[in-house]
Amino acid sequence: MRQILEHFSLMLVGILSIILIYLIVQYNLIDDEVIIESVKIDTTNKPEKLKIKAKTKTNDYLKNMETYRDVDVSVSKSKNEINMNTVKVKSEVKVTNKVSTNSGHKDKVGDALDNLLQDL
Amino acid sequence: MKKIILGILIFSIYSMAGQYDKVRISPDTSYIYVYHKGKAVKIHRIQNIKHKLVGEYTKLYKPNKYIQPAKVNRKIETIGEIELLKFMEDKSNSKQGIVIDLREKHQYLKESIPSASNIPFEIKDRPEKLEKVLEIFGAKRLSSGKLDTSNALDIAFYCDGLWSNKSALIIKKFIELGYPTNKIYYYRGGFQMWKILGLTTVSNN
Numbered sequence: 001m002r003q004i005l006e007h008f009s010l011m012l013v014g015i016l017s018i019i020l021i022y023l024i025v026q027y028n029l030i031d032d033e034v035i036i037e038s039v040k041i042d043t044t045n046k047p048e049k050l051k052i053k054a055k056t057k058t059n060d061y062l063k064n065m066e067t068y069r070d071v072d073v074s075v076s077k078s079k080n081e082i083n084m085n086t087v088k089v090k091s092e093v094k095v096t097n098k099v100s101t102n103s104g105h106k107d108k109v110g111d112a113l114d115n116l117l118q119d120l
Numbered sequence: 121m122k123k124i125i126l127g128i129l130i131f132s133i134y135s136m137a138g139q140y141d142k143v144r145i146s147p148d149t150s151y152i153y154v155y156h157k158g159k160a161v162k163i164h165r166i167q168n169i170k171h172k173l174v175g176e177y178t179k180l181y182k183p184n185k186y187i188q189p190a191k192v193n194r195k196i197e198t199i200g201e202i203e204l205l206k207f208m209e210d211k212s213n214s215k216q217g218i219v220i221d222l223r224e225k226h227q228y229l230k231e232s233i234p235s236a237s238n239i240p241f242e243i244k245d246r247p248e249k250l251e252k253v254l255e256i257f258g259a260k261r262l263s264s265g266k267l268d269t270s271n272a273l274d275i276a277f278y279c280d281g282l283w284s285n286k287s288a289l290i291i292k293k294f295i296e297l298g299y300p301t302n303k304i305y306y307y308r309g310g311f312q313m314w315k316i317l318g319l320t321t322v323s324n325n
Contacts, residue, residue, distance in 0.1 A: 082171075082174060083231070083321075083323070084166050084168065084171060084318075085164070085165070085166045085318055085319065085320045085321060086231060086320070086321045086322065086323050087161050087162075087234070087320060087321070087322050087323070088322070088323045088325075089156050089157050089159055089161060089234075089322045089323070089324065106158050107155070107156075107157050107158050107237075109215075109218055109237065109256055109257070109273070110157060110218075110237040112256045113237045113238070113239060113253065113256060114237075114238075116249065116252050116253065116256065117225075117238070117239060117240065117243065117249065117253075120225065120240045120242050120243060120246075120249070
């Protein structure tokens with residue numbers, strides 16, 4: 001009996017360790033500060049020529065900005081939106097016409113607004 | 121041996137218990153529940169501390185759009201995320217208030233703040249629709265022309281973000297129509313700030 005209990009305990013420890021590792025990976029429980037090393041860039045010894053060139057470039061850029069009249073700024077196609085914290089919710093109100101719901105929290109105002117503003 | 125096992129057990133339970141504790145809403149709140157279209161939605165923040173926002177709401181420049189003042193009217197209360205969450209818990213969940221998204225319909229359908237209903241900004245130029253909206257909110261137009269708002273809902277308006285004037289213009293319109301200023305709230309941060317803070321959104325498609 002005691003042996004069985006010991007085996008069971010060891011198995012439990014193993015499983016819990018795996019769960020622990022999974023949680024660490026899933027929720028990034030290790031702080032960034034431990035991994036990231038600070039990098040200092042020395043800007044004081046930058047060649048004069050380069051400084052002037054950078055300034056001219058900035059001025060040109062700002063001038064372009066002032067005359068910019070496009071409808072919107074384009075977003076890089078390579079960066080698609082990641083919906084990490086988006087919940088898909090479908091209205092229960094439409095369903096309730098056929099099947100009764102137990103939620104008891106129908107969104108009557110929202111439904112009325114949806115009906116009224118369909119053409120907008 | 122027993123002590124080690126017990127220690128690991130306690131640590132594991134502790135680790136699993138605080139699923140939303142890493143990035144909290146406030147020191148004592150990790151998440152709240154609100155009703156959206158009849159279903160309970162848990163609002164929390166994205167727990168991945170390395171997550172970076174991409175897409176439409178990361179833009180810092182919008183043509184012909186300017187930073188909006190914090191106050192749209194001296195009688196209208198401007199609120200932040202914490203106040204909006206409290207509004208949802210206290211008012212929206214008990215059907216005493218409503219959160220209104222003034223962005224375009226396609227934007228709302230794609231993604232919105234939980235518990236919000238959509239009134240596209242274009243309604244500003246549709247007085248007949250606006251009157252009906254007031255009715256839906258529980259306001260009654262009396263024969264004298266005055267608006268009876270004794271049973272009207274509290275409303276929290278939001279639009280795209282700090283640079284959008286949609287909320288300010290609609291709030292002005294509501295005040296002109298007789299809606300009481302103490303029943304109107306302005307969430308200035310809008311959808312952009314909501315996204316930046318990694319708070320839960322809902323897809324209405």
